[in-house]
Amino acid sequence: MSEWISICTIDDIPVLGARRVARAQGLDVAVFRNAENEVFALLDRCPHKGGPLSQGIVFGRSVACPLHNWTIALSSGEATAPDEGCTPYFSVRVEGSEVQLRADELASRALEQTRPHAGPAHCSGKPACAAA
Template sequence: MSWTDIGALNDIPLRGARIVKTVAGCIAVFRTAEEEVFATSNKCAHKGGPLAEGIVHGKSVTCPLHNWVYSLETGEAQGADEGQIATYPIRIEDGRLLLDVSTVAARSAA
């Protein structure tokens, strides 16, 4: 794994998100109310909606366009919706967010 510092945890509000631009496109980085962080594709599998603008609840995000709900842990659509978004390894170290860029690069080459 190749961990890269992408910013401070406190740059993302609780139950909020920020976008990180990468070679694979925009990645949404989410922070839950429980101080957990997750990184996923920013595009909804349904119509490409901007997930970083969605509502974070528990370990899920709801797309702002058509209310599709995705697990932030697995990327799978929940409920009656079918589809999946990419997820990326991310961790917190000393208040900083570290993203595994080797995974991002590998997915962009596929």
């Protein structure tokens, strides 16, 4: 059974905004809150050019990348057509007012991904969004 780690309270995440969670290794994780108080977690990296999704605009169950306005689904990390690609997502839950992430995912998921210096960033398909 996986250990859940409390990272903040739901009120620490702005409505229609995000909070970044630093990891010992790898890129930060962006934790988002929408207008319905749903909470989502993605690697803080757009699949297009590596833009910081935590600085994007949250609307509905999506976030718009601040660099080139790609729309990314918060629940899956998938880019919305006609764009293609995905960013890894992380399991998240809210217990009372505490927002929690899984310790095993923070320690192992998407550690190899970096911000690209040039050109598009790609993951290797839909399974990589969940298992990268």
